[in-house]
Structure formats: structure tokens, C-alpha cells
Amino acid sequence: MAHNDPILTPSQLNTLARDLLEDTFPLVLVEGEIGNLSRPASGHMYFTLKDARAQVRCALFKPKSQWLKFAPREGLKVLARGRLTLYEARGDYQLVCDALEEAGEGALRRAFEELKAKLTAEGLFDAERKRTLPTFVRRLAVITSPSGAVIRDIVSVLRRRFPLVEIDLLPVPVQGEGAAAQIRAMLQCADASGRYDAILLARGGGSLEDLWAFNDEALARAIAAAHTPVVSAIGHETDFSLSDFAADLRAPTPSAAAELLVPDAATLSARLQQLHRQLQNTQANGMRQRMQRVDRAFLRLQALRPQARLEALAQRAHQSRGRLEQAMQRRLERERATLRHADAILRATHPQRRLQLLRERLDALRDRPRALLAQRLQREALHLRGLARSLHAISPLATVARGYSILQHDDGRIVRSVDDVAIDEAIDARLHDGQLRLRVEGQDKEPAA
Template sequence: MADHVLTPSQLNTLARDLLEGAFPLVLVEGEIGNLSRPGSGHLYFTLKDARAQVRCALFKPKSQWLKFVPREGLKVLARGRLTLYEPRGDYQLVLDTMEEAGEGALRRAFDELKAKLAGEGLFDAGRKRALPAFVRRLAVLTSPSGAVIRDIVSVLRRRFPLLEVELLPVPVQGEGAAAQLRAMLQRADASGRYDAILLARGGGSLEDLWAFNDEALARAIAASNTPVVSAIGHETDFSLSDFAADLRAPTPSAAAELLVPDAASLGLRVDGLQRQLRATHGNTMRQRAQRVDHAFLRLQARRPQARLDALAARAAQARARLANAIQRRLERDNAALRHADAILRACHPQRRLLQARARLQAIRGRPQALLAQRLQHATLQLRGLVRSLHAVSPLATVARGYSILQHADGRIVRSTGDAAAGERLEARLHHGRLLLRVEGKQDS
């Protein structure tokens, strides 16, 4: 059986698939060599030790997150996946992250200690203390020779010159720094002199900031009775002191701005409160003046002469009302007398006799007028009935040339069957009557 023949590209593809499938993410520690920075922003270099080297690539999106500047000879810890660059047949390590050697172990220790303290509730928001509204005296724990204390003092003097600031000098890195930081923090808290304590340090590597990741220091911060503000490193740096403190500031300068109000803004607020106070005072004084005026009027109303004047006025009003009532009563009595006199005159016997005669005369003429009216109405009704009766009367038919045949007893002859031969009949005409005899009959 002949062997299967592969092209170089096919062989490299198979090798790449084998490498990527067989190796998970790997951590490689080595020294940077052959560093190249093309215009694309990618980084190409080798990681080497005394006996071997491996090609590495860190592409632009991830290279921008580096916290250090890679350089030749720098020892680093790199994390990535093995693959094969098919055009040249070179296998290489494509990196996800890279940090200076030594930080990897520190980072793992930091994560483990952070998880432990968080599990104990040391970082819970519920246990953190609120800062006072106005900090009068501040303790700053930092290096006396660094730029950090100058930046903090500059911001505090600009924003709130009335604040009293005390520098408590301590080392912020190196061996023994964590213990000195903890001891100074505990002395400042026990003194009761300060409204707040600020821990501050400039930026640096994880190793430089390691003093602020000390477990004993984090516990001392959490146990402090004085509120603690932590401002360690840059905005992207986090330490256990930040998590344990009552307030974390991204930078020392930002911490200074958070601790004190702006003097200009505070001045505007004071001016507004003064205006409000003056307005309130003015309103209060006006209200009190009105109450004094009302009290004076009430006092004036209660003087004896004022009461006598009021009683005299009431008596005058009562007299006027009485006079008006008497006048109205007299007018009503006079009207009643005039009405009674009219009634008496109407009831005089002679006057009543004359009135009776007039009514009798009127009554006498009423029956004749009523009888004449009724006779006229009956005559009109009778004439109407006559016209209606004449319209339906057989005499009207006879007047037009017809006649009515009757038997001797007055019964009407309506057909030949009603008359017998030889019977005498009477024909009623418009004028007069004819006597007839039936000679014979002929049915139609």
C-alpha cells in the first residue's frame, strides 16, 4: 500500500490542529528577546531561558492592557495558547496576558487572601462607616518625601484652607512597611484627635504596592473607630486596604477632593443660607409686629372710656330701632282702621239695599236672553235635520218623475211577485195619487 502524499501546507495545517487541540492554556516564564514593535501595534518576541526559546505574539487589542513596558532582557510570566504559523512552519505562543515575573505569584496570593477576608464579611458595605459632613482634622499616613503628600496638601489648601492636616510619616513599600503602617494607623485611631484617616501612596507595580495587601493591616483598617479612606496607586490599582477601608478613592488627589467641600461652592451655599436667614428673620419680625398691633388694638378696646363709648353707641342704635318699630306699628294700625271703616261703610243697610236691587235687575234679564239664545240654537239644529231628512226621503225621488206603488194597507210593492192579478194598488206621485188595478203580470 502506497503512503499518502501531503503538501507542506497540508502538513502544517495538520500540525497546527494537533498543537491547538493537545495543549490548553499554558503559563510560560522566561526572558524577553528579539523584541519587535511593528506599526500595526502588535508585539513579537521570543521567550527564552538558558537552553531554549519559543516565538510569541501579543496582538494589539491585548497589548494595550499591559501595566508595564516590555523591554529586552525583562523576565515575564506569559499566558497563552500554542499554535503553528503555517506559512513558515514555525510554532508559536499567542498570548492573552503578560506580567512581570514575580507578580504572578503575588497575584495568586492577593486573590486567595481577598477571597478569605471577603468570606469573613470584612469587606461588607454594611460595616463601613460614613464620613463626617465636615472633616476638621485629618491624619495622612504616607511617605513624607514623595509627591503624594504635596498633591494632597495642594488640593486641600485650594478647596478648604480651614482643614487641619497632620502628616503621620510612614514607609509605603519595602520590608517592614506593612507593620509600621498598621502601628501608625492604630495610634492615630486610639488618639481620638482625627475626624478621618487617609492612607495614600502613588502608583507602582503589584510588588511595590504589596505593603497595602497585608492581612493584619486590612484587619486593623476594618477595626478602626475612625473612618478610613484608602487611596493607593492609580485608578486601575486595587489593594486589600481599598476593600477594607470605609471609602476608596481612585487617586490620592481624588481622595483630597472627596474629603472636603469646595470653598467656593461652600461660600455660595453660605450666601444662600444667609439670604434665607434674612428673609426668614424679616418675615418673623413682620409677623411679630402684626401681633403687637393686634394686641394694642385689643388693649385699646378694653379701656373703660372705650367700653362706655361702645355702650353709648349700642344704646343709640337701640333707640333708633325702637323708633322705627313704633313708626311701623302706627302705620299698620292706621291701615287697619281705614280697612275697618271701609267694611263698616260697605255694611250700611241703605247701601246693601241698593246693591240687592241692582243684582235683582240683572237676574231678571238673564232668563229671557238665555231662552232666546237656546231657541235660536234649536232652530238651527232643526233646519239641519230637515235638510238631511229631505236628502234621503223617497219624496225627493218621486219629485223627479217616479212613483211609489203601495198596497191598500200601505205596504210597498217592490216586485211583480208582491201584487196579484185584479188587486187594486195605489200609485203615489209628486202631486196626488192614482188608483190602479192589476190586469196581468209579466216577469222580466
Template sequence: MPPPDRDNVLTPSQLNTLARNLLEDAFPLVLVEGELGNLSRPASGHLYFTLKDARAQVRCALFKPKSQWLRFQPREGLRVLARGRLTLYEARGDYQLILDSLEEAGEGALRRAFEELRAKLQAEGLFDTERKRPLPAYVRRLGVLTSPSGAAVRDVLSVLARRFPLLDVDVLPVPVQGETAAAQITSMLKRAAASNRYDALLLARGGGSLEDLWAFNDETLARTIAASPVPVVSAVGHETDFTLADFAADLRAPTPSVAAELLAPDRRDLLSQLTNLNQRLQTLHLHRMRTAMQRADRAALRLNALRPQARLQALRDRQREAIRRLSAAWRTRVDRDIAKLRHADAVLRAMHPRRRLAILRDRLSALAPRPQAAIARQLQREALRLRGLARSLEAVSPLATVARGYAILQHEDGRVVRVVGDAQSGDRLDARLSDGRLLVRVESEI
């Protein structure tokens, strides 16, 4: 025997996972009827038990909070109808049911019939949202199909009287329970819709068990509701109760009282809306009146402007205004010319030759002594400068040295004898003294 392929070998966990996936895919939703056994409710709130018959049993679990919604008290030996999905509890390798709902078996057959009929009508599109008709904004006449002696009709009438007493309400008496109730409700609904009297129809009934509400799960009634030309509101049972009439109706209300609130506006809201609309209407009316009066005034002004007398008067006014402006312009021009003449006269007077000659004489008289004074000042400055130069020359002049008893010896050619070596025996020299000149001859050097 060849060794097994390790890639095809499964662990228990893998095998259980594969089995669980196969079970859940093959049995997504099942209904099981059986007897309760091994009932356990731990502190977590979950409910664990087995469903069994004479030959087999299956483990079940109903988790919290669905276990808190049960309408009965589970007990050992009670026959129930369970709805859920089949799966595998991998820790033990046991398959079990994870439940969505649990009912007593007395209602189980009815519940199955309800679910089958609901699925059938839903597949036909009878419950589609696109098919449903909108309710009118304000219902003027309402037909209420209900028992005239039940609590539902009293609740509906009480709410309608409180919210909108002007609503015209007709109670159309029908039985809401029993074998003939569905047929009578269907007949009354057809007659009410064909009468063209009502803006909306209301199906109302108080709460009860599934058997009590079964008349509203009739297929014919559901089709009649869907085909009604008048919008139908369904308010059957309590908030947790659902019937085929609810699915087929154009609007489903949790209770009859809520349905009445949905169908009838609150008179206080209407009064507030009427007050706002009245204020808006008055404001609009005043605005239009003011606009019309302004248009009338403008039209009257235009008519007055088009009359011959008015045009003549307007021309007179324009003529007077033109004359006034011309006179003002003429006066302004004359005043400006007079001012210019006065200015020219003043300029001519100021520029007259005699006046200019007198001005020049005055200026000449004022300027005459100024050159002599300037020459005298200049001569004085030059004399002072010459005296300074003379003193400077005297300070450096050789004549000053001669005047103190010295003499200057020069050769005949003018060369000055500064040292003994500059003269030789026999040279004739010119000796310059302070009072004259002497001719000397050098006899010898000492």
C-alpha cells in the first residue's frame, strides 16, 4: 500500500471547518418542530436545549437577546417550532441549530403558512416599495375598517378628535377575527375604494395572538389592499406584530393610535401655518399695493408731463432759467474784463517812461558815491600791502647788512666774493658800501 499524500491529509480542525461550511451552505435556513429537552439557561442569558422526537434529537442554541423576546416560558417537554440555520460546533464535532426564533408548536403551522405565503407574494412584487402610493398631504375623508365595539376604534377616534376635529371620519364596521372576517374585510375594502368618497382607508385592530390576527393574513385581502386605488394604512396589532396586510398596505403603523397621528395633522401646527401664511399674504398684499401706487404715481407724472399746458410751462421755466444763466454769465464776463483793464492800467502806470526815469535817477544817485568809496578802500588796502612787502624786502635785503658797516665785494663780471678763495692777487674788485662804491685791488692773501 503506497504511503498517503501529505497534502491531502486533514487535521480534525480542518475537517470540522470543512463540514461546518458544507452544512451552512446546504442548510441556510430550516424549520424544525420537536419537543424541548435538556433545557439550560446559564447566567449569560443564552438558551441551550435539544429538540427531539421518538427517534432522534438535535442540539439547539438561542442566544441573547433573542432569548429575551420569547412570548412564552420554555419548559421541558413543551412542543415548539424552531427557525434557524444548521452549523457545526467544532469543539465537540457536533452539529447544532443556531436559532433566530422559537414559538410554541400551536402557532408553528400558522407561522409556516404565513412565511410561505409572504415569500410567494413578495416574489410577485406585491410588497415592493415602488408600487406603494403616497398618502395625500391632508386627508379630508377617512374610512376606518374595524370593529365598532373594539378598543382600536375608540383610540383612533380619540386621537383624530384631539388633533383635527374637522376630519370627516366614517367607521366601516367589519369583524376583525373569525373565519368570515377576511372575506368581509375584503368586501368592505372594495366597496369603500369604489365609492370614491375617501382620501385614505385605515385597517385597524388591537393586539392578539397569531390566531387572533389571522384574518389579516388572507391572500385575497392582501391582493385587494395592493390593488386598491385609494391609499391604505394598516395598523393591526402591536408594534411587534406583522401581518400580510401590513406588507401590502401603502403605510404600516405600529398601533392604531399612531396611524391616527400619521393621518391627521395637528391642529396647532395647522393654526401656526395658517398664521404664517396670513402674515405672508398680508405682507405680499401690502407690497403689491405699494408697487401699484408707485406705478400709478409714475404714470400720473408722465401724463402730466405730456399735457400741452405742462409742456408750455416747462418751456417757460427753461426759458427763465436760460435768461438767468445768460445774465449771470454776462455779469461775470463784464466783471472779469473790468478787472483785467484795471490790472493793465496799473501795469502801464508802473511802466511809464517818466516814472522809470525818476526811478533810474534815484538808483543812480544812490550808486554814485559807491565807486569812490570802493576805490578809496582798494587804495588803502594796496598801500598796506606795499608797506608789508617793503618791510619783508628790507628784512632780507643785503643793503640792510651793508648799512650796518659791511661791504659787498664783486668781480668785474659781477661775481660775488664770498670766501678768500674766490679772489686772487692782482684781481680788481668792486666794493659796495652803504654810501657808494670803491675800486680795490687784491695785493696778497693773508
């Protein structure tokens, strides 16, 4: 041993060894069988990875161990990803893991990511090419295993939310050799039939290997090429497959897919009842407005009837005559009072001749109101006769008087066409001197010119 060689402490030696390991092996993938598994209260996980000839100590600390999708156990073959280091306190060489998955899934995961990147680059998963689901799905194809809880859960949710939907189960195997080809063939057959409003691909949870049939490239392309909207519900909420990305809608679970596909019947019924009430209110308001218009039109028609106009004019003439007579009577009374006063004065202060002249004037004045009243009455009578002739000229009664008749229903409506009456219906014929009761025996409508 040379005296000029550096002297190191155990701590310094272990530090140098740790730096060398970490610099040389920044990240490694190690596949082996779990052994000596321990889980202390700290939440960390310690184990060894071994093969037939050797083993290496491993540690998976608490933050990483909480994201595992499986339960590690003794003898399970796994793939660990991590970095090599050295625990200086004891000089133990170990692998500190960042991720841990069951052996076999690593290769599948890499193949999945490569295929996903390829199809994404082609635009197969673009949102622009996805179809919109119909508002109301009347007929639904469910492509899944005929046994198990998945189909029962889907049917239960659909029957509870919207019992009117028709469900066709198209049975296929959902894992194993040949499953992807059978799923693809069933999907293409359902799409080509044109029978369905939507197609649902469904499967329960499982490992990446269990779900691998739904990562088939040909199946993803068939989903993207389908004319019928496709909904994918594969595995649990954290599971993703190429079918999910290619489908028009991805649901986290099969039950959630059933809820997304159909509306809630109770909510829909409440909405329909609200719309029905709004329609009834609109109809009632419209009916009231139309009835008001009919009432106003009836009043106008009543006012325009010749008989009503004649009665109104006669009433006005009678009122005018009464006012004229009252005015003439008041004037006559005033004249008489004046004459009586003058007569009294003349009797007291004038000779007999003056009295005689005043009496002659009195007689003349007495006849004057009567003449004025007679003239006014004569003018009013002439005016009324003119109005009566005008009304008579436009009155339907004048037409009736010339030998025609007016046909009316029992409620007074005028019969204007042969289409207004029915066989054996009783109607009234109004003549100038009375009415006849008639019964319709037949209709003979003249052809149009």
C-alpha cells in the first residue's frame, strides 16, 4: 500500500459510489419477480426484484405507490422504471422506482402510445369529424358481452330514464384472441343496417391486456368510418382505449353512457306539461280575442240593417217633432201672455176701436203658430218619406215582395249556398206575407262556368 494513496471514510466512499451509479444509470427498466415485500406505516413500499440468478433491492415511496392500478404481491412479475442509487447510511445499492406495472403491460403500453400517435397524426381523432348524437334515441344497438353486469346496468338505466327506447343486444366476446375482429364485424353490420340511431360499445373494467381488443387499429378505423353515431364506454373512468378516441362520444362508464344517450323521462314529462299549459293559455287568449271581434262585427252588422236604420231615423224624427212642439207651445204661451197683458192695458186706457184692432191682431197671432207647426211637420214628413224610399230600395224585404224568398236556418243564419244545408235539414223560407217551413230533399249544384 502506497503512503500517498488518498484515504477515504466510509461516508465518502459511499457518496462517490452513489454519484457514479446515478450518473451512469439515470433511468432503467427492470423486469423481475417481487420478493420480500414490506409496507411499513410510513406508506412506502420496499421489495426485491429477482430472477433465477440474482436480485436487487427496490423502493417505491408513498406519493408514487398511491397511483398503482394493481395490488403488488409476492411472486408477481412486474416491470419497474426508476433510477439506481446507493443508500449511504448502510451502503445498500437499490433501485428507487418512479412507476410500477404488471409485466407485459409495459410492451402493450408502448404499442398503445405508438398507435395512438400514428392515428392522431392522421386526424382520425379530430373533433371536426365526430358526429352529433340525436336528441332522442329511439333504437339503440349495444355491442357487448351478453353475460355480466355491464348489459344489466345499461338496460336498468335506460328503462329507468326513458322506457320508450328500443334496445338490441348484439353479443360479442370482449377479450381474448379474435375478439377485436368480431367486435369490428358486428359494428359494421349494425351500421350498414341503417336500423339504429346510435351504437354503444361497452365493456367493464380490467387490465390493459384485458381491454386490448378495443385498442385494435382496424376497429378504431371502422368506428371513425361509421355513418351511425358511436358511443364508447370501455372500462372504468381512468381507462382509455383507441375506441374511446375514435368514437363520437366517450363515456367514463357503461352506466354513464346510458344516461348520456337518453333524456330523463320525468324531466321530459314536466317540460311537456309546461308546454301544454302554455299552448292552452295561448288558445284561450286567441279564442277570447276572436269572440270579441265577432261581437263587435255583430254589433256593426246590426247597426247597418235597413230595419234598424229606419227605426233609428224614425226615433230621431219623433224626438225632433216632440222638441218642435214643445218649443212652439212655449212660444205660443209667451205670445198669449203678451196679448193678455196688452188687452188689459187697452181696456183701461183706449177707445173701443183700438180694442177691436188688437183683437184682430190677436186672432192673427193665434193662427200663426199653427201654420208654422204645420209647415215644419210637413217638411219632416217629406224627409222621412224620402228616407223610407231609400231604405226600401236597399231592403231585402223589397226583393221578397217581388216574389223572392230568404232561406234561413233555425238559428237565423242565411242560407247562401247549397253547401250550407244537409239532406233532411229543416229550414225556413221568409216571404213578403209570412214564413214557410221547408225540408231539404236533395242538392243540385250548378257546374262552374
